[in-house]
Amino acid sequence: MLSALPLTFVAIVERGSITQAATNLNLAKSAVSQNLKRLEAQLGVKLATRTTRKFNLTPAGERYYARCKEILILSQMASTEMEDFGATPSGPIIITAPHAMIAPVIAPAMKKVMSKFSLLRPTVIADDKRLDLVAGGIDLSITVGPLPDSSLKAQKVGTLRDVLCVCPKLLNSLQGAADTHILEAIQSLPYIAHAREDHVVEHTLLQEHTEKTLRVRFRPTFFSNAIDAMVSFAREGLGVALLPDLAVIDELEKGTLVKVFPDYAVDKEPIYAVHAYDTLPPRSVREIIDAVKAGLKGSPFS
Incomplete structure (x- = not known):
């Protein structure tokens, strides 16, 4: 897995600006800018040219970004393959979901999954914003509403009204x-x-x-x-x-x-489980998706 500085660089490239990357990483804009400078100093090359309006990759930056993406994909594939060979899901896993879903949905789902895989070490980020999964190293996002076009994989798990x-x-x-x-x-x-x-x-x-x-x-x-x-x-x-x-x-x-108006309601919105795994996600991710889906199916509002 990439360290913090390359992950910050990936976030800047994929969000198009330091400001947007800072928002998605929940970091100060100055911290993201400083991380980019430190990375360039470590590598000894200029990765991007930036003005107040534009962020453009240099040829070195384009090559470095491509390699970072390859490492992220290989890391994800390695985790998936080991679980498919029978390894028990363990270690860190990062999930993000809106605040409103933590208590009624995410907490019961995590209890169910942790009872099967006690060696997992989850980090749950409650955030109503859609965070950058790749740059943040996030394994799974539970999100509400229509999804933007992207390379991320999405599965509908329920509805919310x-x-x-x-x-x-x-x-x-x-x-x-x-x-x-x-x-x-x-x-x-x-x-x-x-x-x-x-x-x-x-x-x-x-x-x-x-x-x-x-x-x-x-x-x-x-x-x-x-x-x-x-x-x-x-x-x-x-x-x-x-x-x-x-x-x-x-x-x-x-x-x-x-x-206020018992006979009227706003249209239902879809709830999706979203991940960045190109092929089959790790078993731990699949288990959490199934647990979330089962919890939403059992909701009195579903």
Whole structure:
């Protein structure tokens, strides 16, 4: 496996800039830039020319990048082949998934896999962003929503649906509103938005058995970058929030949160298991994918 400096270089090349590589590696931009300088100093060659707008590989950089990719692929193939020869999965494995999926899906899946392969040493990265698997040395990503075109291998493992939720007390404050004005009244409530949402948020909700649609529009009064935090804020009555069904199972069962429009929902989104193995992934990765898929199949929202 490549060391940190070559992996940083691969990330810069594949993301197209130091800034994007820093975002995907969860490092400061200055740290990524310094790593590139250290690598060039170690190798004694210029790998890239960079300006404020462009990052271009030199001929030496192109050759070095190609060799780094070969090493990564060979390393992955070696791990897979040893497991296929009967070796028990062991050692480090890195998985990434959105925050909302850790408790209800990833944790039970890892418990199931670890009971079979106790010598595995997992690292689970909870991140709502899609991280660079190759540059980060990540074995498996569980991700939600349509996938961009790439050379990565993807397998659909389930679906997720966002639910418009609110605490009962806040919803009950609208009891005086006339039925004809209930939509306007709900849209006037405070709204908790994810940091990636805009300052005006629109959602189209679908009533599945009639295919009727309902459009709702909110102006966020509260932003957060973490789903679990949004659940807590909604539970405290700070506003309406659009939350993944997997993240609010307990709250809906307990009644600490309720659906704003029980007969309507946002369209389902696919959940994928994504990896960078060119051929068959290692047995450990396959086992985790199967465990995640089984857990999602057993979800009351599936």
